[in-house]
Amino acid sequence: MQPLSGFRDFLPASCAERNYIFAKWREVAGRYGFVEFDGPVLEELDLYKKKSGDEIVRQLYEFVDKGERAVALRPEMTPTLARIVAAEHRQFRKPLKWFAIPQVFRYERPQRGRLREHFQLNCDIIGEESPEADAELIALVIDVVRAFGFTSKDFVVRISDREFWMELLKLEKVPSNRWEEMLQTIDKSEREPREKTQERLGKLAKPVFEIFEKGGESAKLTNIIENLRLRGLADFAKVDVRIVRGLAYYTGIVFEVFDRAGKFRAIAGGGRYDQLVAQLSDNAVSMPALGFAIGDVVLGEMIRGHAAARAQMEKTIGAERAVEIYVVIAKEEQRGNAVAMMQQLRDCGYRVDYSLAAAKVARQFRLAEQSRARFAVVFGDEWPQVGVKDLETGQQVLVAHDDVLRHVAEAPSRA
Amino acid sequence: MQPLSGFRDFLPASCAERNYIFAKWREVAGRYGFVEFDGPVLEELDLYKKKSGDEIVRQLYEFVDKGERAVALRPEMTPTLARIVAAEHRQFRKPLKWFAIPQVFRYERPQRGRLREHFQLNCDIIGEESPEADAELIALVIDVVRAFGFTSKDFVVRISDREFWMELLKLEKVPSNRWEEMLQTIDKSEREPREKTQERLGKLAKPVFEIFEKGGESAKLTNIIENLRLRGLADFAKVDVRIVRGLAYYTGIVFEVFDRAGKFRAIAGGGRYDQLVAQLSDNAVSMPALGFAIGDVVLGEMIRGHAAARAQMEKTIGAERAVEIYVVIAKEEQRGNAVAMMQQLRDCGYRVDYSLAAAKVARQFRLAEQSRARFAVVFGDEWPQVGVKDLETGQQVLVAHDDVLRHVAEAPSRA
Known part of the structure; x- marks a missing residue:
């Protein structure tokens, strides 16, 4: 008998690597004053429908349980967090700085190397609209990756702002019911032929391509880079407005972390989602929020492929297991x-x-x-x-x- | 929106308690030379059918996935372990001493206080038939509970042997296809009226009740108690043949841990399952094995209800989170x-x-x-x-x- 396709057995050696990653995640989140929470691995399907991006909803690991409920194995942690915060926020002073290490699931057609589960570190700040929170969160994701032995030669955070694009969409009088589609087209532009992007953008193609060429900018983005510079982290970050992120609920600053060599998909990604708590509580609670997730699969591959990072991991595991x-x-x-x-x-x-x-x-x-x-x-x-x-x-x-x-x-x- | 019935949100305070429990579990298992592994939260339904007890199969959180596979959220970890060991044992020297901290699931009619998920520490020794392994495993479960601040005044391990009963069944010429039913009746006897047990046991009632009264014994059981005495742990254990365990795959020594005050269900339980690896590998691999599981729910209630255990937990959490x-x-x-x-x-x-x-x-x-x-x-x-x-x-x-x-x-x- 085998494990189900897309699911991993963790024999002791790989379980030790996983625990090494989890321990570093916990340690760095703790240094930033984040505290851990968790939620159910299974949630009502409705929690994800429409609140997340199309892509994630299509890939939901959903089913009907014995009690006729439509449920899904969680594809991400943010909706659970927003649900909990909407219900429980009164007992905490704001802002909340919370992290979790959930296993998340998706159901895709099986492909080589495509898993149906992975673990993520999720770090979120809830109840803070100050741009300092965006800088703090980006500094944290940088330090999370640095903790494994990587330097600014190895990775970079590309930082963007959805508001930058939404201002353009307003200026160009694109009807608001088409905004999400336009944003997703911009998000995919790096991975698709220019002609396809052009066709989808229509009359928006000209200004968008112009921005791609000369590079977009905004005061908010410049301030975040400046804040990171003060922290000594400027070498790890750059403004890049082509980043939009696939999830529908983002509202402001968004970012993704990439290896400089370009060998892997995004290592991590996140951003602001100031409306999600309100949406999930029928506007009973409104709270600005932002967060990121970093997964164990790409990070693990990067560590094993990097001499210093791998040596650090093996030394730590060896000492702990003896x-x-x-x-x-x-x-x-x-x-x-x-x-x-x-x-x-x-x-x-x-x-x-x-x-x-x-x-x-x-x-x-x-x-x-x-x-x-x-x-x-x-x-x-x-x-x-x-x-x-x-x-x-x-x-x-x-x-x-x-x-x-x-x-x-x-x-x-x-x- | 609420979590699904029977599933827990872990807000930071309860997540910290959970992590405290996990950390102690890992620490004590490590002291005994156990290494951690993990497996998928979802497995093929067939892995559980017939190999486990009726009760656990009736309560399976099972469903059909989008690819038409009959699958189940794992109700316990032992079948996964046996599956992995059957496939991978050649790369390890025996005996294996492995532990895992899985979240496990069951689908029962919702009742107050009945959860559909909980976490367990599972510790297993694979590939060792020596009774010393049974003693080592029972010493470990004792030390796991002791680590939280409990003493022999707070809990006891009741140790039994299925072979003791199987010898009686042979002696009384009970056909082997009725053995499991008889064992389950003996297992339930403490929780059911004597008349019901008597009726189910039939002609076996007389010898069984006699044993209940005078207390059963065997050389194997006496040796285990003696081994625990050498370790200074005799006060934590006693022979009690009424323990049989609900899972069908047990073959030898079985045990359950109870609070002395009798306020809770069993805190932990386990035993030998020498045939399971063979069953799951169609007799390709045969390997003696034994293990136990201890859950987070009853243990957590015990800790919170015990002044010294609670104080130890709060002190540890306070120091770590500040x-x-x-x-x-x-x-x-x-x-x-x-x-x-x-x-x-x-x-x-x-x-x-x-x-x-x-x-x-x-x-x-x-x-x-x-x-x-x-x-x-x-x-x-x-x-x-x-x-x-x-x-x-x-x-x-x-x-x-x-x-x-x-x-x-x-x-x-x-x-």
């Missing part, structure tokens, strides 16, 4: 004394392993080394003394069994 | 200098927060205190000096702005 003490039972009659000692060591917080079945001493030492233990504690004929072998230096000493804890605790720490 | 440095912008012209400093502090790993919008100084200090920050760093007229206020002692000093990092790093640590 067994510290391996108990060797040289005489089976000593098993009782051995498990008694193990319990003491584990109670003190040491990671301790041993052979559950009787085994030759040489095999037990081999297992000790494979488990990357620092010490082997050997129970044999010398009882009530036991051998303590430092597996790094090879040095072995005999100590009284009730001195083992002190001996291990006082050993100089690992290189 | 902002360390709050930046106060007393003059808006200083915002640039403030964000530059914040970036330096965050780069050094400090958790730093500030007001994203202009605000009165008094309000910013109030926010600093509410965020439980240790220090406020104040940017005002004194630039290039800044104020550093220790919010615990109330002491404020002026320091050169490029001395702030050193000043903060050298401060004596929090009480």
Whole structure:
């Protein structure tokens, strides 16, 4: 039997990589004063219909449950967040700085390398209209990527503003029911032939292409770049109005993170969605909001393909996973004394392993080394003394069994 | 809009409690040399049909996906583990000691307090038939519960053996196609009227009730208790053959953890399932196995209802969530200098927060205190000096702005 197509098994090595990514995400979000929340993996289908972009709705992993409810595995976290905030915001002072690490789902025709699930870090600021919040959020996404060992040579945040385009649409008298379509055409322009974009834009093609050529700008965008410059992060960001984002609910500043080499899809993306909380609460609660998401799949590929980032990951995982003490039972009659000692060591917080079945001493030492233990504690004929072998230096000493804890605790720490 | 019935939103306070539970689970499993894995939240329905107990199959959160596959949100982790092990075991030395923290699902008629999802710690040992493995696993479940601040006054593991009952069934010549039914009746006997159990057991009632009264025993069970005694854990365990467990795949030692006060359902449960890997691989791979699961819901209720356990949780969460440095912008012209400093502090790993919008100084200090920050760093007229206020002692000093990092790093640590 296999996992379902598009779903991943996480064997210990890949689970450790995933946890390394999650731990870094949590650490950096914490540095920015964000606190973690979560919501259900399954939501009512209505939460996503019309509030998100067409693309995400077409790809919903939706079904009808045993109680005849139309439900969907969450395709993204923002609607859940907006739902929670609309209901619960009164108990918190604003702005909220919240993050989550949801697994999200989509149902697409299976293609090679296209998964139906992935994990995301979502960071959102709710209840703050100041542009400082946009800068803070972009600084955070930069620091999230930097934390894995990447520099401004490796990635860049392209920052844009939907209001910039909406002003053009007003100026050109495009009816507002066609705005979303125009914005999506601009969003897709980099990935489609120029003729197709031109056809879709119609009379808007001329001014849009002009802006593409000379580069758009606005005071708001300039201010954000200036704020990032003050933080020492200017090298990681540039204004690029071609970024519009696929989700329908964005209202202002939007941004996407790309690898400079252009090998991957966007690593992360986000922006302002000042109307979504109001929409999901039937205008009972109105609250400015902004956020971004970064996924584990592209980021993981980038880490594995980057020497320094990969080395940092492997070093961290190696240190965290190693067994510290391996108990060797040289005489089976000593098993009782051995498990008694193990319990003491584990109670003190040491990671301790041993052979559950009787085994030759040489095999037990081999297992000790494979488990990357620092010490082997050997129970044999010398009882009530036991051998303590430092597996790094090879040095072995005999100590009284009730001195083992002190001996291990006082050993100089690992290189 | 509400979450779906039976699904939880995790606001920051409850998410922090959940993460506290997860962190303890990971820590204790690590002490026992277990490594983490994970699998898909969605699996083929066939993976669960017939392999699990009737009860769990009736409650499956199953549906047909857009590709006409019969699938289910995982009701438990063991079938996924057995599937992975059957396919991948060759790359690992045995025994495997693996753990996972899956969210699992069931679809029941909604009742007050009955959730449709919860999280579990699953710990499994694969490829070891030695009874030492059963003792190691039971010691682990004891230490997992102890880690939250509970003692032998608070909980007990009741240990039983399905082989004990299967020997009786053989002795009494019960046809093997009725064994599972008999075992389930014994399993339910504590929760059903004696007459109903008697009726279901038929001629088996007499010997079963006799065993209930005088207490069953076996050499295997006595050995496990003795092993736990050597570990200093005897007070946490007792033999109780009335435990059988609801899942069909158990084959040997089974156990459940209960609070001594009897206020809750079982906190945790597990046992040996030596045939499941073979069943799921059409006998291509045969491997002895055993494991347990402990859920977050009952455990969380127990923690919140126990003074010492609750205090330990709140202390840990408080220390982890506190902002360390709050930046106060007393003059808006200083915002640039403030964000530059914040970036330096965050780069050094400090958790730093500030007001994203202009605000009165008094309000910013109030926010600093509410965020439980240790220090406020104040940017005002004194630039290039800044104020550093220790919010615990109330002491404020002026320091050169490029001395702030050193000043903060050298401060004596929090009480």
